[in-house]
Amino acid sequence: MPRTKEQFEKIREETKSKILNTSLELFAKKGYSNTSISEIAQSANISKGLAYNYFKSKEMLMEEVVKILFVEIGKMFVEIDVLKSPYDKLHRIIDLTIDWILENADFWRLYASLLMQEDTKVIVEKVAGNFMAELFEDIEKIFRKIKIKNPAAEARIFGSIMDGISFHILFMGDKYPVEKTRRFLKQKYSRENLI
Amino acid sequence: MPRTKEQFEKIREETKSKILNTSLELFAKKGYSNTSISEIAQSANISKGLAYNYFKSKEMLMEEVVKILFVEIGKMFVEIDVLKSPYDKLHRIIDLTIDWILENADFWRLYASLLMQEDTKVIVEKVAGNFMAELFEDIEKIFRKIKIKNPAAEARIFGSIMDGISFHILFMGDKYPVEKTRRFLKQKYSRENLI
Amino acid sequence: MPRTKEQFEKIREETKSKILNTSLELFAKKGYSNTSISEIAQSANISKGLAYNYFKSKEMLMEEVVKILFVEIGKMFVEIDVLKSPYDKLHRIIDLTIDWILENADFWRLYASLLMQEDTKVIVEKVAGNFMAELFEDIEKIFRKIKIKNPAAEARIFGSIMDGISFHILFMGDKYPVEKTRRFLKQKYSRENLI
Amino acid sequence: MPRTKEQFEKIREETKSKILNTSLELFAKKGYSNTSISEIAQSANISKGLAYNYFKSKEMLMEEVVKILFVEIGKMFVEIDVLKSPYDKLHRIIDLTIDWILENADFWRLYASLLMQEDTKVIVEKVAGNFMAELFEDIEKIFRKIKIKNPAAEARIFGSIMDGISFHILFMGDKYPVEKTRRFLKQKYSRENLI
DNA sequence: TATGAATGAGAGTTCATTCAT
DNA sequence: CATGAATGAACTCTCATTCAT
Structure with a gap:
């Protein structure tokens, strides 16, 4: 049959x-x-x-792999929407970023190294599309809700910190004081300190 | 003859x-x-x-290239020492980082991508030695001079921001609002805002 | 399918x-x-x-070639076991050695030249194992059966002659009086002359 | 000047x-x-x-090296001429061969491996000329003096033994019972045993 | 749908040889 | 007489890709 x-x-x-x-x-x-x-x-x-x-080719395979990568990263941010308080949201992003990098160091490494090379960068951009821009806008919205003075710039810096510490955790490994940094960041991005 | x-x-x-x-x-x-x-x-x-x-080999060649890379990066930080005010120093680091990344995007790209792959990472670390640790300590000293509460964590975040925005400038290119970010950061790391 | x-x-x-x-x-x-x-x-x-x-590599290829070589050499000695008389056995070895070297000059040449170089020698020994030692023991047994005075030394000399004439045939080619030597050897290693 | x-x-x-x-x-x-x-x-x-x-080339260099090699080997046989007794001569050849191979394993290895390859063999033969033939004739003369029955064949076998044990010493190294073989051979090629 | 034998371009590397000085 | 920088051909080996079955 x-x-x-x-x-x-x-x-x-x-x-x-x-x-x-x-x-x-x-x-x-x-x-x-x-x-x-x-x-x-x-x-x-x-x-x-x-x-x-x-x-069709190794390159095509890679392209689809990158798509999956983004789906995976995307999932990370779904649960943020459900939170109400903007401070909670920031704290959650901090936690998610740090936890995700600790668990998926290799994926982040792949993502970053693809971005580093001109030829593969094109592929990533093709796949990523507005993903990063949207992510940034989401963060900006959070800061706007807090009524901080320069939400766009603040969002940019926040994003930089997330990527920067990811980078550092990645190549310092166990030597990086992850928990200290996590606490410090949560305090910095708390209601009291953001006014 | x-x-x-x-x-x-x-x-x-x-x-x-x-x-x-x-x-x-x-x-x-x-x-x-x-x-x-x-x-x-x-x-x-x-x-x-x-x-x-x-x-002797491609790897050796790369090793020497990385050495040059570090000499180049090292040069960048020489002129910071001559400045007295810690605020001036921070501002200078902000300027140097941003300017350097704009001018030497490729170098940073190489440096970062080498760190991303396990096999080349070893080579970089061999050459880099304590370079990064020393750099971090220098920044910590600056924050200590300001008598900020947690200089080590603060230095870590500052470093993350520098690397994070480098990363963003690198792959967003012209779309990244470099000058806005520069001004915002200088303000954030000014005497008034750091107490 | x-x-x-x-x-x-x-x-x-x-x-x-x-x-x-x-x-x-x-x-x-x-x-x-x-x-x-x-x-x-x-x-x-x-x-x-x-x-x-x-x-997997040129060396591995060579290793397998050497294995074949030994299988080939091994075959040569199988038919000796079936003979009863030790004199017949010696005569058969003489015949087999000479005939084999005439027909497979190249193989012997390969085998010998591999043994000559330190690096390839290791490979041969790995493959050969105790082959040579066993061969020698077989010959020694023959001489012991004859009840000759010093069978071990006698076997060693007999083996030397086999390898020596192989060597000479190999590089003198047609000029070497193969048949004369064969007859002479058979007479030397006959019942009458060994007592 | x-x-x-x-x-x-x-x-x-x-x-x-x-x-x-x-x-x-x-x-x-x-x-x-x-x-x-x-x-x-x-x-x-x-x-x-x-x-x-x-x-002029690596090959030419090798050619001249081989010449030296033969001069070196030739020296070995000079002192044989001075001896009177043919038995002494044979014993001296046995000693010289064994001692020389023990001291100059590498040279013999080179010589043999050159003979093993078709391309280098030509070079050796060009240089060697009648060297080997003359050597053989010298040995034949010794046996003729002893009035042995078949001096030519006997000389051939004697030469084979010399080359054969050289070969064995070479690749068995320390495991080869050099002294036992030496004594055994001297006895075999003594006045009593050759009649 | 699925296999892996087969290809060929190109990778890193070595080395005899040439040549300007 | 002497140097070693420079060449180019050939080497071992890898791998994306194709294709007959």
Whole structure:
């Protein structure tokens, strides 16, 4: 009995997803250039040829990996919307950023290194689209709600701090005083100190 | 008659410098892995083989490029020492960071991308040594002089902001409101606002 | 439909064997160092890359070639066991050595030249293991059966003669009086002369 | 004051000799292919260019090295002529062969490995000329003096033994019972046993 | 859909040789 | 006589990609 269209579709979806997840993991851990299709295929328990059945080229595969990356990052910010207080929101962003970087150092590393190279940067931008801009606007809104003087600039600095400490945690590893910084930041961005 | 020692030395220095500069440029623009010795040789108008007369391996070449990078970064901070007022010092760091990143985007890009990959990170750390730690201590001293409550944490945040905005300028390019951010930061880190 | 496991295995075996035979031939004729993978690939009518699909490195390829070599040498001595008389055995060894060297000059040449260089010697020893020692013991047993006075030393000299004349045949070629030597040796190692 | 013709000649001779000795040593230790001109020049404390001033190519250098090798081997047999008794002569050859191989394993290794490869074999034969044939004739004469039945064949076997045990000592190293073999051979080739 | 044998371009590297000085 | 910078061909090896099955 031939498989139904739906069954085929399901297999395709699962295989594709398996390849993508494996690629994400390997790209993140070893970098794009240092990860070969052979390696990905082997890790995903498929043949090299099959990978090309799903993705036209290594570059295309990477492009889709980046998409997933952004979906993953995007999820992070969903739960912020439900919070009411802008101070809570800021605290939550601080927590999420720090926790996420601690748990997903490799992903952030991949994301950042892709942005660093001219050729891969294009791909990221193509995928990212307005993602970053929207993120920034969300943060700006929070600061506007607080009625701080220069919400746009304040948001920019806040974003810089988030990325800056991510960067530092990433390459200082265990030596970075994560918790001290977390507390310090929460205090800095508390109702009392922002007026 | 053979050339004198001085003549040979001059030739060596010039060629070596030519290779190093070309490498710095290419590594920065395209990344370490994506830049081949062939490419460097072609850009530097020398033969592939000659590169190996000067550098034992691609890795060694990179190591020396990174050394240059750090000398360059180091130069940046020399003129801060001469300033007396801690506020002036902070303002100067803000200016230097922003100006330097605008002028040397590629260098920063190289530096950051090297740190992102586990294999090249080792090389950078080997060359960098305590450079980053010392830099941080210098900034901490400034904050201590201001008698701010938590100078270490404050220095960490300040450093994060510097790296964060560098990061943002780097990949937003012209869209980033550099001057607005510069003014905002100077105000934030002025005598009035730091008490 | 993908090929069956058996089909793949057959292809692999055939190609591998083709590469091995070509390598044996070329290594023997030109030496290990002077034979390039390119040359082997060209001779075997495959691409350079494919060779690396079958052998992890040139050294590994050589190792497998040496294995074949020993299998070949081993075969030579199988038929000696079936003989009863120790004199017959010695005569058979003389015949086999001379005939084998005449037919497989290249193999012996490879084997000897590999032993000559420190770096390749290690590989041969890894593959050879106790082969040579066992061979010597077999010969010693023969002499012990004859009840000769010093069977170990006698075996050593007998082995030296075999290798020595192999060496001479090898590089004197047609000028070497093979048959005279054969007859002379058989007489020397006959019942009458060994008492 | 310009150097005299004789002085120049002396310098040339010394430099040439220095290069040749260094080459002999390195070729013997590491093999011809694995020894680079750079290495030789460095070891001989001269420049690469100078080596080419004295020897047209690496191959030519090797050719002259082989010549030296033969001179060295030739010296070995000079002192045999002075001995009167043919038995003493045989014993002396046994001693010389074993002692020489123990002291100059590398040289013998070079000599043998050169003979093993078709391309270098030609060079050796060009240089060696009748050397080997003469050596054989000398040995034959000894056996003829003893009035043994088949002096030519006997000489051939004796030579084979010498080369065979050299070969075995070479690649068995310390494990080879050199002294036992020496004694055994001397006894075998003594007046009593040769009648 | 799925396989992995096969290709070929190009990577890093070495080295005999040349040549301006 | 002497130097070593410079070349270019050849080397070992890797890998994205194709394709017959």
